[in-house]
Structures are given as C-alpha cells and as structure tokens.
Amino acid sequence: MLLEVLEAHIDEDVHHALEEDVGQGDITAQLVPADGIWKASVYSREHAILCGRNWFDAVFRQLDEKVDLRWYAADGDSMAPHQVVCTLKGPARSLLTGERTALNFLQTLSGTATLAHQYAKQVEGLSTRILDTRKTIPGLRRAQKYAVRTGGCHNHRMGLYDAFLIKENHIAAAGSISAAVRNARNLDAELPVEVEVENMDELQQALQTGVKRIMLDNFSLENIGAAVALNDGKAELEASGGITLDNLRQYAETGVDYISTGALTKDVKAIDLSMRFD
Numbered sequence: 592m593l594l595e596v597l598e599a600h601i602d603e604d605v606h607h608a609l610e611e612d613v614g615q616g617d618i619t620a621q622l623v624p625a626d627g628i629w630k631a632s633v634y635s636r637e638h639a640i641l642c643g644r645n646w647f648d649a650v651f652r653q654l655d656e657k658v659d660l661r662w663y664a665a666d667g668d669s670m671a672p673h674q675v676v677c678t679l680k681g682p683a684r685s686l687l688t689g690e691r692t693a694l695n696f697l698q699t700l701s702g703t704a705t706l707a708h709q710y711a712k713q714v715e716g717l718s719t720r721i722l723d724t725r726k727t728i729p730g731l732r733r734a735q736k737y738a739v740r741t742g743g744c745h746n747h748r749m750g751l752y753d754a755f756l757i758k759e760n761h762i763a764a765a766g767s768i769s770a771a772v773r774n775a776r777n778l779d780a781e782l783p784v785e786v787e788v789e790n791m792d793e794l795q796q797a798l799q800t801g802v803k804r805i806m807l808d809n810f811s812l813e814n815i816g817a818a819v820a821l822n823d824g825k826a827e828l829e830a831s832g833g834i835t836l837d838n839l840r841q842y843a844e845t846g847v848d849y850i851s852t853g854a855l856t857k858d859v860k861a862i863d864l865s866m867r868f869d
Contacts, residue, residue: 592694592729595643597612597733597734597737598848599650599733599754600733600734601645601646601649602649602653603770604646604686604696604730604731604733604734605646605649605650605653605692605696606648606653606699607657607730608692608693608695608696609650609653609689611690612637612692613688613764616640617684617688618686619686619687619689620683620684621684622628622714623683623684623687624625624683625684625813626804627682627683628680628681628682628683628685628689629680629681629683629686629731629868629869630678630679630680630868630869631678631679631680631686631866631867631868632677632678632679632688632866632867632868632869633675633676633677633678633679633694633697633865633866633867634673634674634675634676634761634863634865634867635671635672635673635674635676635862635863635864636669636673636863636865637669637670637672637861637862637863638669638670638672638706639669639670639701639702639710639720639861640667640669640670640701640705640707640742641664641665641666641667641668641669641670641676641697641701641704641740642666642667642677642697642700642703642704642706642737642738642741642742642850643666643696643697643698643699643734643738644662644665644666644677644697645815646693646697646700646734647660647677647694647696647697648694649795650693650696651679651681651686651689651693653683654688654689655681655682655689655694655707656681656687657681657682657685658680658681658682658685658686658689659678659680659681660668660678660681661677661678661679661812662676662677663675663676663677663678664676664677665703666704666741666869667741667742670862672752672858676864679866681716682762683788685698686866686868687741687763690866693866694733694808694864694865694866695861695863697864698863698864699731699733699735699859699861699863700734700737700738700741700747700786700856701738701861701862701864702859702861702862703735703738703742703855703859704738704739704741704742704855705742705862706742706855706858706859706860707723707738707740707741707743707744707855708742708743708837708855709742709855709856710742710743710744710852711742711743711744711841713836713839713840713843714839714840714843716849717778717840717844718737718848719842719846719847719848719849720725720744720745720848720849720850721744721745721839721850721851721852721855722737722744722745722746722747722789722829722849722850722851722852723736723739723745723746723747723852723853723855723856724747724851724855724856725747725748725750725751725840726856726857727856727857728856728857728859732749732750733749736749737861739855740857744855745849747851748783752768753782753855754782754783754785755775755779755782755783755784755785755808756785756787757772757775757785757786758772758858759787759789760786761784762774762776767796768786768788768793768796768797768800769796769799769800771786771816772786772797772800772802773800783804784802784804785802785803785804785805785806785829786800786802786804786805786806786829787805788805788807789808789809791814791817791818791821792821794807794818794822795821797826798821798822798825799868800827802826802847803826803827804826804827804828804829804849805822805826805827805828805829806829806830806831806851807828807829807830807831807847808831808832809832809833810830810832810847811832812838812841812842815828815830815847815868816845816846816862817844818848819846820843825847827849828846828847828848829847829850829851830845830849830850830851831848831850831852833853834850834852835854
C-alpha cells in the first residue's frame, strides 16, 4: 500500500492513540505557562532505519498546527547514535502532550523497518523475497506493513479479505485440498489462492490444482530442496516456519520464491529515540 493511500489511516491511527493517551486533557502540561514557546530535538541513541515520519507529523498536526517540524532524515534512511533526526518549535504544552505518542509511533515503526532491513540484507544477491504475515500489533497493521517495505522486505496479504490462504483446518473442513481450492475459486475467481502444505504428498496434491502459490510449512532444508525440484517452476513456493536470521540465507539458497516470517512485525524491539527540550 502506497504511503499516499495510507494518509487517511494515518490520521485514524493517530486520533486513536491521542485519545488513548490524552483523554480529557494533559493535566501535567497545565503546569507549564500557556504562552511558553519551546524548542526540541529528536535524536537516535542507536544505529537504526528511520520510519514513521508521517505518523509523527500527524500527532502534532492534530494537537496544534502552530508546531513547526524540520526533518533531517527520510523514512528508509540509516540513523546513527546521537544523530538529530528532527527538530520542533512550538507551544510548550503541545510539545509535551504529543511527545510520547509521537515517539511511540516513530520508535515502533523504526524498529519494524530496522528488523526488516536486517532480514533483507541476509538475502542480498538472491531472488528470494522476504514477506511479512498477519502477526502484527493490533491496530497498526497498515503502518507496520509500510515499515516492512521501508526496511526492504515485502508484504503478504493485508488481511483475511484480499487473498485465500488455505490451511490445514480449511482442508479438513472441505474434505481435500482440491475441494478447498475449488470452493475458493467458486467463491471469488479473481482473488489469489495459496495452499499451505505440510509434506511432499500434499505438495503434489496442491500442484495438481494449478494454484499459483504454495506455502511449505515447517519443511526441513532437505525437503524444501526436494520440493523445489518437484515443483520445477509450476508454482511459486513460499517457505515458512522455523526460519530465523541465522538460517535465513540457507533457506533462500534452496531456490524458493518467498520466505514468510511473523518475526518482522511481532518480534520488534522499539528503537531508542529521545526528544530533548532546549
């Protein structure tokens, strides 16, 4: 999803976050003179990839349009320790009220982008693409998927509505892989259909349906190599399960088209960013 398309959702994300934090009003900020004008700088305490500027901006736009922001790095840029990434000037109360919400977005999305960057670096020179999953922070799926792309990885389906992903329970309910695929096509012939398989026999069954993508769930390296050979280019293959930064390159070298991992969005460590008031 392009950032331009995200704009309405960004405002929604920020509105809910401010409502959660500010509620009926920032009572502690009332201790500061109402006419006070302050300056502040946001800087990084560690090496990271910056992401989330639009969410940060939206916080202060919704709180007080008199706050002036100047950025010195763009989403996707590398940050170094002690680097100033933006400065702010405006009413002191507004800066104090928006500080935590704005930093929460910037730290979390920068953390997502930084982890995605680490995964993308591991497969440099290979054709395999790293995909995210639906294992996202509730309410921040679009934002995190944007951050994944900012870090150099790619998106799987957005949710349960934009692609069929037929798993074990769907297959059991339908009676077979072929029946589940047939039901999906009858329901909506335009949407992508992917089948998750757990062994070579199921892979063979999935290939016979003509689906364009098959997920190899918790296959060993050896079995993934065998699956790539059996597939012989008939479908796109996606490996998932048990894949970490340590073994990612090995799995990618098997020749699978995609590797999906929930770690990109669920195992995120917020980047250490700080706002210092001058």
